[in-house]
Amino acid sequence: MGREATLGGQLEDEEYWLSLLRHTPLGILTELDGTLLPFASTPDAARPTPDLQRLVNDLADLPGVGLAIVSGRPRETLDAYFPRPHNAMLVAEHGAWRTKGEEWESQLSLDERAINSLLSELRSLLSKHAGAALERKTWSIAFHYRMVPTYMKSGLLVQIASIVDPWLEAHPDFEKIPGAEVVEIRPSVAHKANAVAWMREVLGAESRLLLVGDDTTDEDMFAAASDVDASVIVAPEPGRVTAAHFRLGSADEVQAFYRGIVALRREKSRSLEVVPSRIVPAVAAIAPTYRLLILSNRLPELRSADASIAARKQNVGGLVSALEPVIADRSGIWLGWSGRTTAGPKPSELALDVVHGLPLASVDFPQEWHRHYYNGFCNSALWPLFHSFPGRVSLARLDWEAYRSANAKFASLATAVVGREATVWAHDYHLLLLGHFLRGLGHAARIGFFQHIPFPGPDIFFLLPWAEEILQAMAAYDLVGFHTRGYLDNFLRCMATVAGVRVEGDQIVHGERKVRTGVFPLGIIPDQFQDAGDGDASDDIVGLFNTDGHGRLVLGVDRLDYTKGIPERLDAFGRLLALFPEWRRNVSLVQVSVPSRADVPEYIEQRSRVENIVGRINGEFGDADWVPIRYLYRSYGRVQLSQLYRAADVGYVTPLRDGMNLVAKEYVAAQDPQKPGVLLLSRFAGAAEELGDAILTNPWYPEGVARDLDRALRMPEPERKQRFTNLLAVISKTTALTWAQDFLAALEG
Ligand code: ADQ
16 A cells, blocks of 8 residues: 555656756765665675676766765675776765775774674574574674574574674664664664765765665665655565655666666656656545554564465464454554664654555654653553562653653554544553543544453552553543453452542443443464364474373463463473372473563573573483473464474463463364363463363462373363363354454444
8 A cells, every 4th residue: 555646746756857867966876785686595696787787887987977886785795796997986884985986995993893792692693593694794793584494583583682782782882773684783873874975075065866775774875865865765565664755666676767867868768767656645645544443552563574475374363363354344454563663752654554455554663662661661560560560560750651652642643544433442551541642632433442461450550650540541442341350350440449430330430431341352263273283293393292202292382471480380390290200201391482572681581590490300300312391492383383282282371470361272272172182271361261171270389280280181081072172162152253343343332
């Protein structure tokens, strides 16, 4: 989508281009990889053809034209790709080096050895990640991971961050630039805006510039453009957030455009076959068209550079599968954070996009928000508090203020995306105040809110200094939904203490307003785990479950987060082996954890705790051919996950506290009805309210969990089948789809 149109019509744009491209002096600054050269699987595989080298020479030879090739590549590569003689200026390492005549020169006076310590730390990651590559430049390092298998990428990124982030703290002259499947660490003064200044220095103040690039580092160049210059982003689809005013779709289009410039300036042609299209701010044009707005802090990750559409669809979470149909039915759109940050103090303009038919509106956060709103108030105050971990809560006024202003900003973005008559559905604890700010902007139609994590009782909730303000603001919603009756009761008890609020049954009355509430347990789409679990297990999974005849398997699958109780779970497994020696050599635990990238320091703490426990238990009980615990730090696609679930005798799901926990439901769905496994479930997961036929356990008491685990492992087949039948009936009744439909029907009813 991205409602890209030609302002003033095609003709006026063509005149604009003809007048710019005929101007003398004209400076052309063009990026290399992804702009002039199509991407290849490795940096070495992307090389200019002789035709391209000729095109570059032709452009650089045009009278009245200056050409610069601006790249993140090292000098040697550019020298090899564009052998002299030619008249082009080469700019290497993002603006750290430029050619002046035959010579390279630099304005940087940093010590080249500064980056060596980082280089040797990052090297340690190469051996464990096939396909990863490190590129050393004079002052910078690029870590390429395009060829790393998809399942390893998120784990690798966390490990890169855990090395790079502390290093950057100690080296404030450097910065980290995430690119297309590459992370680069470079001196902060070495940016591509330098090339713009150099070109103006060469051509003089009368010059007009054409700036063409495709990645985030090129935005520095675009930002340095003046009003008489033209900047062009190279992107296959519209909707990218950019400071550029025009777009071309590919490196091929760029080359065709440049050939047109050569023909025009040599007067071999009077027109241009390829002209960049103008990017028009999309928002004003689309406001009235959408009738449903879904808002969540983070947009779902639907893009992946190397997966097929089918694979991507299969890997997205249940929430996307649940919301996709209602978005399609009601002509809806989903608004949220893009996952990227901007350098300035303000969020970016909205970017609009359609990914596999799903309309998405996204915004980049300023770094300050990321620190105070997201990592601060959301992750360090609300997340631990709502999960009843008051000891982990950190309260700061600055964080709260950022939370308020982020919610206010989300509300104003919402009004740019939909009209006042659209239904709005906000998701989760990041957006508690959204309804309040949206009402303030005159939104007339229904606004609903669903809380995906627990809601605590007043004894915990009122530890927040801003508790009352939050509850007052929540009275602006028409419907507030929770996974369980318990959370709803907690919410009503909190609301009952607020001045001016009356609680009548499940309804909240606040002045003229009535807020309805309800229990809407989120489910999964069971078929997705049943179909995927059928058929033979992949080699990967067979290898994992090859226990050399050592019997039974217990499986844990989680995001790595302290609420999931992973160390406690491992301890309880160790306790099982101590209390019931007959299980030694007869049972193994496989624990699969997927990193959640946002919480890097917390991840490091959790990871080392977990590794210590695994080492201790394996050392104490394991022997030459039996490893009691296998700990896998990676994510799996849905097919493999279903095969894992199906192969496990016990689904070991013991969060210390969890809003719902979909893993429990996925485990049930994937079982073979003829020989189902047993679900061992924490009583502090929201899912326990529905899944009473699981063995419910208390994850805070390791000995109790060990005994429940023993019971699960011994459960006779008739009982397993009976419990499974009952559990399957529950998860088939309230699915992801019924959840979305029920909530929206209640909201709009
Ligand atoms: P989460 O805390 O993320 O969600 P959960 O409901 O368990 O928790 O969902 C996790 C999802 O990630 C599952 O679909 C699971 O299959 C997947 N996953 C976990 N580990 C994986 C791995 N190693 N590889 C591949 N996939 C993996 C929040 C709340 C929950 C609530 C949901 C939905 O914290 O309590 O259930 O929202 O409302």
